Amino acid sequence: MTLGQRVGQAFMVSSPVTGADAQSVHVLADLHVGNVFMKGRSTAGTAGIGAVVAEAAGHASEAGVRPFVATDQEGGFVQIMRGPGFDVMPQAIEQGQLAPATLQADAKRWGQQLAGSGVNVNLAPVLDTVPGAAFAPRNAPIGAFGREYGYTPAAVSSHGLAFARGMLAAGVEPAVKHFPGLGRVTGNTDVTTGVTDSTTVRNDPYVAPFRDAVDAGVPWLMISNAYYPKIDPQDLGPFSHVIIQGMVRGDLDFAGIIVSDDICDARQVAAVPAAQRGVDFINAGGTMVLCTNQSVAPAMYQGMLEAAQKNPAFARKIDDAALLVLEEKAAKGLISK
Template sequence: MTLEQRVGQTLMVSSPVTGADADSLYALDTLYVGNIFMAGRSAVGQAGIGAEVAAITGHVSGSRTEGARPFVATDQEGGFVQIMRGPGFAQIPQAIEQGQLSPAELLREATVWGQELAAVGVTVNLAPVLDTVPSAEFAPLNAPIGTFGREFGYTPAAVSSHGLAFAQGMMDAGVEPTVKHFPGLGRVTENTDVSAGVTDGITVRNDTYVAPFRDAVNAGVPWLMISNASYPRIDPNNMAPFSRIIVHDMVRGDLGFKGVIISDDICNAVQVSSVPVSQRGVLFLEAGGTMALCTNQGLMPQMYAGMVDAARTDPAFAATIDAAALLILQQKQAKGLID
């Protein structure tokens, strides 16, 4: 693979679930971006959504990617966060409601939900949420998670038992679950998507709220997503996606995770707006990340160019790109995504 192709493997670009737009196609056809996030909302059901997935994945194949087909991701948590709906898709309840099921029952339900995704060509679900919200009383104040009922419960044990059941169901269906948002968004009051300066001043490196992520890693989950918040008691100098302490030392070191470390969206998120777009992918991979997620396809050219330029001028970063691309290709080979 060329350098440009290797950089592309470390990127995931959004494409509307209702049909690709010009920016998405440019990222895939010209920039060699090798992975797709189906974004937005659609209620047309399996037939229509499956056709859209097939159409967009056709742009990531052949000589441009050396036969490596894309990981296709979506957000299918349930409740307010369910991108794919309509005939052939269950109406998935909020995680707080899923938490009222027994783990065994949730495992059975999640397996069905995963099978529905697999049927339309989705290979990665950016779920489950393993953030622990401290209490039902605090939940309405917790803008990214509790406000939307995205938490499985109010203790790490409840989050772990039900989050792992959800993740195992996805894996049983052949879909890669992604545990998020490490090291946790349950204690913040603002949402990194729409606010800057979002900070968790409580969580520490060996925090009990990290336990669900550790349990998930020990259970073999293949993907882990990094929060965009700041955690000054862990790293006072860097937001989580750009913190080597959090991404490398904690995820790779403390947890022993060997799978794909994906960013949360680092294109549209207001939290990271102070960092030039061209540097966000560079900084995430330098921190130890594997794949940078960009949900504003119009900004992908800036992120891509920054990473290519850095790899051309910095041998150390070129080696970082090589290692990340190799890990992704190994995962694709294991999933049968390399021709």
């Protein structure tokens, strides 16, 4: 596998769920990006969406290695795939009212619908704890959309893990998010800058749902784009060695895939040049860069490739990330002998 292909394994780029466009095809096929995120909204149902997923996966398949194909299928306002064959999923705050066993069974069914459409990774569940119903409307990324399972770490843990276990039972790998938590912020990192959590500390009780998920064996964990000055006063979440290496790999002892939140379109990271963002995330200990804007992806990919060509230490980090992804793909049956 070439260096470019190894960089591609540490990268996930978007492709429209309504059909691949020329730019997403270019990035997946010509730049050897090995993983795809189905972006947007579609009501074409399992058959129609399955055909689109198969096309995108074909562009991202190379040398017997098939891609991780991800989407956002949380429920409520965040459900990319709809239509015949897909249930209408309730918001997480409503899922949190169900018995955990009921939610797990529901999530297994929702996961089977995804798997039947060719999706093998769901960027869910949200394990962010919003501190209370009164604060929820001010919590732009989570509470304002009912994406929280409850208002205590225990409630979030019990129901978030039920959702994750259901997905796993369906053969879809859940990615818990957004570590170390977005429940206490007011701004949304997708659309604004300066989003800061001035409360959360390294051994915070609100980290408990993530720890429980890791202990339960979840294979993916997503890093928040927010700034956590009481944890790391120097770097934003996706570029923080303290958060990724110190907390995720160290405190939580997580050995799986650490994926970024989107670091292409997110306004929170706009001050960092696109070519540097992927480099900074991998340098901090991340495994897979998520880019939900395929037009920005080439600059990010090229930045990672050039850094690996010039810096042997960074090249080793790319190799480590690619190996971790490939090992998970092998375990998932995505590599042909």
